Amino acid sequence: MKRLFNIAIGVVLIMLVAGITTQLNAQVYGEFDTVRVVSSIYEPLPISDGQNGVVTLPKTSFVKIGGGEEDPDDGYALINIGFDFEFNGEIYNKVWINVNGFITFGKKENNVVSQPPFLAPKDKEGLFLDANSYPVNVIAPYWGDHYYRDIEDKTAAGFMESEIKYFTNGQKLIIEWKNLNINYRYDNKNLKNSIGNFQVVLYKSNDEFSSQGDIEFHYGSVGGNPYLTDTDDDRINTKGCAIGMKGEGKLVGEDADYLNAFINDMYLVANPTVEYYEVTRSRKLSNNWPPTEPLKEAKYYFKAMKRFNVEEWWGDGDVDYSKAPGNKDYNYGYPLQNRFVTVNDARLILKSIAQEKPLDPIRRRSAYHGDVNHNGRYYYDAFSVKKNIYTKSLSYADDLPAEVSSIKQILFEVTEFDAALILGYMAAKVPTLPWMLDTMLIVGKVNPNIASLDLDMNVESLGNGYYNVPVYTTTDVNGPISVRFNIDAEIISVNSSLINAYNNGNLVLAGNGEFDNNSPIATVTIRTDNTELLISDARVNDEPKSSKKLALNNTSVDEVNVVLSQNPIVNDNASIIANVNASGSYKLSVYDMLGNEISVLFDGNLESGVYNFNLNTALLSNGAYFYNLTGNGKTLTGKVIVNK
Numbered sequence: 001m002k003r004l005f006n007i008a009i010g011v012v013l014i015m016l017v018a019g020i021t022t023q024l025n026a027q028v029y030g031e032f033d034t035v036r037v038v039s040s041i042y043e044p045l046p047i048s049d050g051q052n053g054v055v056t057l058p059k060t061s062f063v064k065i066g067g068g069e070e071d072p073d074d075g076y077a078l079i080n081i082g083f084d085f086e087f088n089g090e091i092y093n094k095v096w097i098n099v100n101g102f103i104t105f106g107k108k109e110n111n112v113v114s115q116p117p118f119l120a121p122k123d124k125e126g127l128f129l130d131a132n133s134y135p136v137n138v139i140a141p142y143w144g145d146h147y148y149r150d151i152e153d154k155t156a157a158g159f160m161e162s163e164i165k166y167f168t169n170g171q172k173l174i175i176e177w178k179n180l181n182i183n184y185r186y187d188n189k190n191l192k193n194s195i196g197n198f199q200v201v202l203y204k205s206n207d208e209f210s211s212q213g214d215i216e217f218h219y220g221s222v223g224g225n226p227y228l229t230d231t232d233d234d235r236i237n238t239k240g241c242a243i244g245m246k247g248e249g250k251l252v253g254e255d256a257d258y259l260n261a262f263i264n265d266m267y268l269v270a271n272p273t274v275e276y277y278e279v280t281r282s283r284k285l286s287n288n289w290p291p292t293e294p295l296k297e298a299k300y301y302f303k304a305m306k307r308f309n310v311e312e313w314w315g316d317g318d319v320d321y322s323k324a325p326g327n328k329d330y331n332y333g334y335p336l337q338n339r340f341v342t343v344n345d346a347r348l349i350l351k352s353i354a355q356e357k358p359l360d361p362i363r364r365r366s367a368y369h370g371d372v373n374h375n376g377r378y379y380y381d382a383f384s385v386k387k388n389i390y391t392k393s394l395s396y397a398d399d400l401p402a403e404v405s406s407i408k409q410i411l412f413e414v415t416e417f418d419a420a421l422i423l424g425y426m427a428a429k430v431p432t433l434p435w436m437l438d439t440m441l442i443v444g445k446v447n448p449n450i451a452s453l454d455l456d457m458n459v460e461s462l463g464n465g466y467y468n469v470p471v472y473t474t475t476d477v478n479g480p481i482s483v484r485f486n487i488d489a490e491i492i493s494v495n496s497s498l499i500n501a502y503n504n505g506n507l508v509l510a511g512n513g514e515f516d517n518n519s520p521i522a523t524v525t526i527r528t529d530n531t532e533l534l535i536s537d538a539r540v541n542d543e544p545k546s547s548k549k550l551a552l553n554n555t556s557v558d559e560v561n562v563v564l565s566q567n568p569i570v571n572d573n574a575s576i577i578a579n580v581n582a583s584g585s586y587k588l589s590v591y592d593m594l595g596n597e598i599s600v601l602f603d604g605n606l607e608s609g610v611y612n613f614n615l616n617t618a619l620l621s622n623g624a625y626f627y628n629l630t631g632n633g634k635t636l637t638g639k640v641i642v643n644k
Helices: 151-157 261-270 343-354 366-370 416-426
Strands: 036-039 055-057 076-087 090-098 102-104 107-109 112-114 138-143 163-168 172-181 195-203 215-222 242-252 255-260 298-302 377-380 386-389 455-457 460-463 466-473 477-487 490-495 499-503 506-515 522-527 532-540 543-545 548-551 561-564 573-580 584-592 597-606 609-616 623-631 634-642
Touching (some): 055 076, 076 172, 138 195, 138 215, 255 261, 343 416, 343 506, 416 477, 416 506, 455 532, 455 548, 466 477, 466 532, 477 522, 490 499, 506 522, 573 597, 573 623
Antiparallel strands (some): 055 163, 076 090, 090 102, 102 138, 195 215, 460 466, 466 522, 477 532, 499 506, 561 573, 573 609, 584 597, 584 623
8 A cells, every 4th residue: 555644734836827728619719819809880881983092993893703794682792802801711813793792712722712602691690500501701890781882873772872892901901881781671671771881990910920901890870861752661671690700611500600709798798607619609690770779889800819820830739829929928939949948838727627628729828839759639520520640640631530621620639648748858758749649759769658657646634524535646757747637626736746727627747857656746635525526527637537536534633634725825825724633722823944933823712614714925025934833742844935
C-alpha cells in the first residue's frame, strides 16, 4: 500500500488570465469581438451620382445570377471593394450587392471565387440555413424580401424612387440601400410607404498580418412617401428581417455557421448572465425599426479579432495570441517561438477543459494553434455526427475524408496532452512545435509504453467530510504526462508539481519531467457527504481510462489539518482552511522569512470543526512566507508562496 499523508497542504495554480475563448458554434462568430450597439447618427450618402466618389447603381445593374437579365426583386450587382478585405479566412477584393439587403463575397476555393446561387434569395431564413440554394459568406444588415423601384415606378404608380449606391476611398466601403421597398408584399398589397434606409460599412484592416477589418450596420428613417394616394395602404412593414453574418458550410445539423447580430445584442442586454455562445443558434428576426432598439440613433459594430492568419502555424503553441500585433510578445521578433510559447498557453488549455468550454475551434484560431500534437481535427457529417481525424499530417488540409466539401468544415480541438507537450517544449525536451510522434527528442526518445499509463488512488479521511485523495501513476514516467478526470465531490485544493485547473469536480493536470510511481503526482483535497467516491471521465495522456469507485470512511482524526486554497497565491485573496479536531484556544499567524509576525488571522477559542480563514495578500510583496497554527498542544507550520 502506498503511503498516505496526514498533513494536507493543497495547491492550485490559478490561471493568470481572466478570459478564455468559449466553444463557438459559428465560424463567423469567431472572427469578431462581441457584437455591440453603439450610439451614432445615420449619415446618408450624397444623392448625386459621382458626388464625392459616390456611385449609384441603376436598377438595370441588378441581374439574375447565370441569366444576366434585369432583376429588381432579387438581383445582384458586382462591385470592387477598393481594398483587400478578409472574411471567413479568405481575402476578397469584390463583393456582390443584393437587392434583398445583404452582400456576399461568394465562395473561394483555391483562389477561385464562385458566384452566388442562381436561385432567388428571397428567404431571410437563408442567413441561418446551409443549402446549395442559399448564398454563403454573407453580411446582412437587413435581409428580407425587398424591391428596387426606379423613377418609372414613381411616376407610374406613386412609389418612392429607390437608390442602391456605394462609396469607397480605399480605406472603407459604404453600401447604402435608400428608400428601398422593405417586405413590400403584405396580404397581396403593395405597401408604398414601407420603405427604409440602411447601410453596411466595411473598414480596411490596419493589421499588417490580417486583412480582416471592422464592420458596421447603420439604420436611417422609414416611411414618408409623399406620393401616396388616398387609396394607398400607408402602413409600414419592416418586421421579419434577418440581421447578421453567415460563413459557409454546415457545422451542426441543418444550420449554417452564422452570427445573429440582433439576438446577440438585444438578448444579452436583457439577460446579462447568459454567455454569448449560448445564443448563437437563435433564428430570431427583427421586430422593430431601427433594430438597434432601445437606442434609436445607433449602429451595430463588429470589431475584428486580432489574429495571425498564417496556415503553417497549425500547432505552434500560441494559444493566447501573444505574438499578435499589440500583444506582449509581438515586439520580440517574428516568429521567435521560444518567446511566444509560454506556460500561459498551457494554462489556457487546462482551464478550458476544466470549465468544459473548449477553446475556439475555428481554423487558425486558439485550438488550431494549441493542437501541437496534430491529432485534434474534426468535422460534423451530414447527420450532425462529430467525426475525428486522427491522422497526424503536416497540413490540416491533408487526409480529409471525401464527405468534407470545404476545408472550412474542419475544426480543431486541444487536450491536456497538448499542454504537456507545450511544457516539454519550454523545458527543451521537444525541439519545436508542432510535435509529431517521430520527432527527435533532445533527451531520449518518446516512451512507446506511455499510452498504457494508468492511475492509482487512495483516500485518507481528514474528518468532517474532508478527504485527501493522492493520485499515483502505475509506472514511472520520464516525459510528458497529462491527466483529466471528474470526481463527484467538491474539490477544495490540489497539491501538485503539475500545473492544474479544476471546476465543478473536473480536474486537469499537465507536466513534463520525471515522475516516480511511488510518489503522488497530485493530492486532491475534497469535501463530500457521500459514502463512496466516483472517479469518471478519466483520460491519461490522451487515452481514456475506466471509472473507479473508492470507499469513504469519514472517521475522526487525531491531528489538526490545514489546506491552502492557493499556493502559490496569484491574487489578493486566498483561504487557509483548518480542520480542528478538538475544542481549544488557537492562534493562526503569518510570518516572513525572518520570523517577523506580519498578520494574525485568528486568535481565540474554536470548537471542533472546519474553519475558513481569509488571507489578504494585497499588501504583501512577492516571496515566501510561513503560516503557523498553534493550539491544544499542537503546532502546524507551512510555507506560503506569493507570486502575483
